[in-house]
Amino acid sequence: MNLPIYHIDAFTDYIFSGNPACVVVLEEWLPVQTMLSIAQENAVAETAFLIKEKDQYLLKWFTPEIEMDLCGHATLATAHCIKRHLNHSDDQIIFYTKSGALVVNCDKNLYHMDFPSREAKPSTLPKIISQAINIQPLEVLKSRDFLLVYDNEETIRKIEINRSIFDQINLDPGGVIVTAPGIDCDFVSRFFTPQASILEDPVTGSAHCTLSPYWSDRFNKTNLIAHQLSSRGGHIYCEQKEDRVIISGNAITFSHGTLKVD
Numbered sequence: 262m263n264l265p266i267y268h269i270d271a272f273t274d275y276i277f278s279g280n281p282a283c284v285v286v287l288e289e290w291l292p293v294q295t296m297l298s299i300a301q302e303n304a305v306a307e308t309a310f311l312i313k314e315k316d317q318y319l320l321k322w323f324t325p326e327i328e329m330d331l332c333g334h335a336t337l338a339t340a341h342c343i344k345r346h347l348n349h350s351d352d353q354i355i356f357y358t359k360s361g362a363l364v365v366n367c368d369k370n371l372y373h374m375d376f377p378s379r380e381a382k383p384s385t386l387p388k389i390i391s392q393a394i395n396i397q398p399l400e401v402l403k404s405r406d407f408l409l410v411y412d413n414e415e416t417i418r419k420i421e422i423n424r425s426i427f428d429q430i431n432l433d434p435g436g437v438i439v440t441a442p443g444i445d446c447d448f449v450s451r452f453f454t455p456q457a458s459i460l461e462d463p464v465t466g467s468a469h470c471t472l473s474p475y476w477s478d479r480f481n482k483t484n485l486i487a488h489q490l491s492s493r494g495g496h497i498y499c500e501q502k503e504d505r506v507i508i509s510g511n512a513i514t515f516s517h518g519t520l521k522v523d
Contacts, residue, residue, distance in 0.1 A: 272495035333466010341512035464495030
């Protein structure tokens with residue numbers, strides 16, 4: 262079986278930055294274990310699997326470890342693949358996923374994703390996370406992910422994770438977001454996933470479903486510019502709309518080819 266595969270960098274407009282994702286185009290779903298094995302072989306944070314049925318696009322996301330319920334950067338990468346490589350003429354794409362219908366509007370090379378808002382609620386920091394992180398937060402909240410809030414961007418840059426402790430945490434499928442007000446943007450963040458082959462995610466679209474409502478409420482504004490402070494880095498634009506978040510970013514294709522599966 263020969264399957265088209267595209268390697269795309271999301272939340273950036275130049276290669277070797279942003280968050281890499283692979284997009285595999287299918288005619289029908291493969292067994293879950295096969296899709297998981299493909300994700301492991303690709304060795305990027307997320308692999309998206311896409312099926313076109315008439316005018317509908319079905320979408321699944323896999324890390325090298327598990328199937329995810331939502332992934333922003335791989336959705337953005339898939340929209341870019343559809344527009345740039347699969348000759349989709351409409352500027353709107355609707356994906357049907359585990360998280361419901363997701364709408365992506367395309368404006369040249371900027372993709373606007375309509376995602377559910379995941380407001381974080383005040384929480385307490387589990388002792389094991391406290392032990393795994395070198396700087397303690399000022400505020401702790403939780404939705405799917407833990408949200409740890411700090412006072413400035415430089416502190417976020419200095420965050421270090423003790424992985425031997427951190428990997429004992431079971432947050433399947435969530436992670437830990439650290440965030441603070443930004444210097445040249447509204448807010449900055451980093452994202453860490455326990456027990457994952459890639460500890461720090463380069464740019465995490467789905468985390469902004471939680472970051473956006475938090476900072477929108479704190480700054481009393483609906484349009485926000487964010488920067489994820491990973492080594493690759495990436496820029497995210499958020500628009501808070503009640504129970505939805507419009508998450509926007511660029512994408513660029515690194516490579517495309519054929520995947521051979523027995």
